[in-house]
Amino acid sequence: MSGPILVTSGLSKSFQSSRGLFKKPLTVQAINNISFTLGQAETLSVVGETGSGRTTLAHILAGINYPDQGMLLYKGKPVSYLQKKDEELLHKKLRLIFQNPGRTLNPKAPVYKTLIEPLHNNPDVPQHEYRKRINQILEKVGLRPEQSHWLPHMFSGGQRQRIAIARALVSSPEIIIADEPLSALDVSVQAQIINLMLDLQQKEGVSYVFISHNLGVVQHISDKVLVMFGGQLMEYGHIDDVFNRPGHPYTRALLASVPGLKRNALKQWRQTQKILTKSIDTHLGCPYVSRCPVATEQCHHENPEHTPVDQQIVSCHHAGNI
Numbered sequence: 001m002s003g004p005i006l007v008t009s010g011l012s013k014s015f016q017s018s019r020g021l022f023k024k025p026l027t028v029q030a031i032n033n034i035s036f037t038l039g040q041a042e043t044l045s046v047v048g049e050t051g052s053g054r055t056t057l058a059h060i061l062a063g064i065n066y067p068d069q070g071m072l073l074y075k076g077k078p079v080s081y082l083q084k085k086d087e088e089l090l091h092k093k094l095r096l097i098f099q100n101p102g103r104t105l106n107p108k109a110p111v112y113k114t115l116i117e118p119l120h121n122n123p124d125v126p127q128h129e130y131r132k133r134i135n136q137i138l139e140k141v142g143l144r145p146e147q148s149h150w151l152p153h154m155f156s157g158g159q160r161q162r163i164a165i166a167r168a169l170v171s172s173p174e175i176i177i178a179d180e181p182l183s184a185l186d187v188s189v190q191a192q193i194i195n196l197m198l199d200l201q202q203k204e205g206v207s208y209v210f211i212s213h214n215l216g217v218v219q220h221i222s223d224k225v226l227v228m229f230g231g232q233l234m235e236y237g238h239i240d241d242v243f244n245r246p247g248h249p250y251t252r253a254l255l256a257s258v259p260g261l262k263r264n265a266l267k268q269w270r271q272t273q274k275i276l277t278k279s280i281d282t283h284l285g286c287p288y289v290s291r292c293p294v295a296t297e298q299c300h301h302e303n304p305e306h307t308p309v310d311q312q313i314v315s316c317h318h319a320g321n322i
């Protein structure tokens, strides 16, 4: 396939958040105008701090939440969230690894039941091969085939997370959305899972949307990166371009805060770390304005547009001049 496997354009989603019995509910704009392109066998990482809208984006891609605005194209065709056949198509071709995936297992279902369920949706795996496939995937995530009869409570938290990852991988989906899949795992298991994901990508051409706080892992596995803040796209582009020549003040602050990443060009941005604790702005201007060391008057009342700078897209009024 030559074209991209997934394209999003202007995805937006808001939620009504209750403020008590007699107060009007508050509208939270969880994501706003998110666009990206995912090629086959590519990894796009989504980074940003807590509350930046990454899980909301993951749930929209997986069809768990519907967007208020925007489009999703699968292999060039628009996906309608309201059409059963499109919903089924996404469920067959796309699997989500939930944030805290170990908690999403059915406590009463032995592991093989959890792993068989996605195989029923996949006509490419004949029924007589289910057992072989389940054993293979359990071994790949570092568990033993005989453990397939165990119930979730008989595993440790990290092992439960591996079962949830196996559930996403077992039916060989084309796209995997992984929402912080490594967060509860120790470093050696993290490496094992990353190698497994890369191996699957090489052998089966799987594409990943990978959500993570770990910028070291992101740098290692990604082709592209989408940097989010306050629900909005701050910067998007190829990983080397964004990490070596970040064009957005927030990307610079984010990279400068991680020891060991390439950041020669970032020294002057160290000052931004000192004000990283300030809150996110929710008014009409740039969401980053209260933390930004180069904010101007315009930034307080106008939301910046997505602007091409070098090889990447940057949402900043002063993109290319800072």
Ligand SMILES: Nc1ncnc2c1ncn2[C@@H]1O[C@H](COP(=O)(O)OP(=O)(O)OP(=O)(O)O)[C@@H](O)[C@H]1O
Pocket: 015, 016, 017, 028, 029, 030, 048, 049, 050, 051, 052, 053, 054, 055, 056, 057, 099
């Ligand atoms: N169902 C919901 N109802 C109300 N507000 C919501 C809902 N889901 C998300 N939000 C709000 O949307 C914003 C984005 O949340 P989201 O969970 O997508 O962020 P995140 O980047 O995944 O954060 P985390 O690091 O905590 O996982 C937050 O302000 C959150 O409170």
Ligand code: SF4
Pocket: 249, 250, 286, 287, 288, 289, 290, 292, 293, 294, 295, 296, 299, 304, 315, 316, 317, 318, 319
């Ligand atoms: S638009 Fe203004 S406040 Fe936002 S990142 Fe750019 S300079 Fe900073």
Ligand SMILES: [Mg+2]
Pocket: 054, 055, 056, 099, 179
């Ligand atoms: Mg999340």
